[in-house]
Amino acid sequence: MKPLDSDADIIFSDNHLLVASKPAGLLTQPDDSGAPSLEEISKAWVKAKFNKPGNVFLHCIHRLDKPVSGLVLFARTSKALSRLGEQMKEQRIQRVYIAEVEGILAKKEGRLDHYLIHGDKKAIVAKPTDSGAKHARLIYQVIRALEHSTLVSIELETGRYHQIRAQFGASGYPVVGDGKYGAKRKEETIRLHSAKMAFEHPITKELLSFESPAPFLQSAQH
Numbered sequence: 001m002k003p004l005d006s007d008a009d010i011i012f013s014d015n016h017l018l019v020a021s022k023p024a025g026l027l028t029q030p031d032d033s034g035a036p037s038l039e040e041i042s043k044a045w046v047k048a049k050f051n052k053p054g055n056v057f058l059h060c061i062h063r064l065d066k067p068v069s070g071l072v073l074f075a076r077t078s079k080a081l082s083r084l085g086e087q088m089k090e091q092r093i094q095r096v097y098i099a100e101v102e103g104i105l106a107k108k109e110g111r112l113d114h115y116l117i118h119g120d121k122k123a124i125v126a127k128p129t130d131s132g133a134k135h136a137r138l139i140y141q142v143i144r145a146l147e148h149s150t151l152v153s154i155e156l157e158t159g160r161y162h163q164i165r166a167q168f169g170a171s172g173y174p175v176v177g178d179g180k181y182g183a184k185r186k187e188e189t190i191r192l193h194s195a196k197m198a199f200e201h202p203i204t205k206e207l208l209s210f211e212s213p214a215p216f217l218q219s220a221q222h
Contacts, residue, residue, distance in 0.1 A: 010045055011210050016080040016203050017073065018042060018058065021212045024069040024189035028060055038072055046076070061088055062095075062159065067177070067187075070097070070194025071212050075202070083202035088159065094198040097154040097164060098143070098214040100191035101173040102183055105150045109141045112167040116160050122180060123166035136160040136167060149176055151217065153195075164192060191216050 011019040020042050022028060027037035043056040061073040061084045073093070075081035087093050115133040117126045126133040137157040144151045150173070154164055162181075168174055169181030179186020193214035201208055 010042070011071065011212065012208075013046070013049070013076075016077055016201070017075055017084065018046065019197070019210050020072050020074065022064055022069055022072050022194075024067055024193075024215075027066050028063040028072055039074070042074060061085060061093070064194055065162065065165070067190045068192045068194065069189070069215060071197045071210055072194070073197060073199070080202040084199070087199055087202075091157065091159075092199065094196070095156050095159075095194065096196035097156070098193045098195045098217060099152050099154055099164065099168070100146075100149050100176045100216060101152060101168050102149055102176055103173045104145050104148075105140075105142055105152065105173060107142075109139070111137065111139045112171060113137050114167050114170060116163065116166055118161045123160065123162035125166060125170045134158075134160055136163045138164065138167060165190070193217075 009021045011021055020038055022038045027035055029039045030037045039058060039060060043058050046052060046056045046058060058074050058076060059081050061075060064070060064072055073084065075084050114136045115126045115128050115130065116136045117124045117130060117132045135158060138154055139157065140152045140154045142150055142152055156163065165175055165178050165181045169178065174182040175190045175192045177183055177185060177187035177190040194212065195214055196209070196211045198207065198209040
């Protein structure tokens with residue numbers, strides 16, 4: 001499918017859902033800043049592609065932080081929104097991320113297990129008994145150790161606010177560029193990418209799987 005603009009692409013679209021790839025630095029949904037968002041760009045694409053009059057129904061099932069890149073799933077109907085939302089709630093949507101984190105991970109694979117509180121524009125590691133604390137779990141596998149950093153594949157077992165960023169930061173291996181969670185340098189974009197997504201089609205029940213290559217992966221491996 002043709003690109004939305006020079007960076008963002010529609011990966012898949014049918015009458016019920018849409019999958020797009022978000023470049024780092026673009027909002028997933030509009031906010032008070034007035035900056036462009038993937039949702040608005042995708043709505044404009046649907047409107048033009050299908051010659052739809054009036055407002056376009058398009059709601060994201062999950063969000064990516066502005067400095068993060070990769071796959072985002074949208075529902076195009078209220079029925080799809082309800083059913084995909086249920087899959088997300090029941091953790092039946094597989095989501096795999098690629099990240100470059102500071103430092104060299106000792107273990108080739110492992111699980112990170114924390115409790116997080118949604119603070120003011122930041123996730124805070126907490127105790128299980130703290131008010132508002134939610135369990136956050138992920139598993140990771142090392143792709144390759146670089147000179148001062150490690151490329152990892154991450155699969156979420158829960159979907160918490162800033163989960164990957166907070167958990168790797170709390171473990172002493174912040175995502176490269178993520179100064180908010182302890183990286184040496186704070187950058188406008190960070191080395192975290194939503195690389196794979198698999199789920200059941202909300203209407204046909206077909207298993208769908210989509211992949212998007214991490215833009216930093218090839219350069220980091222050389």
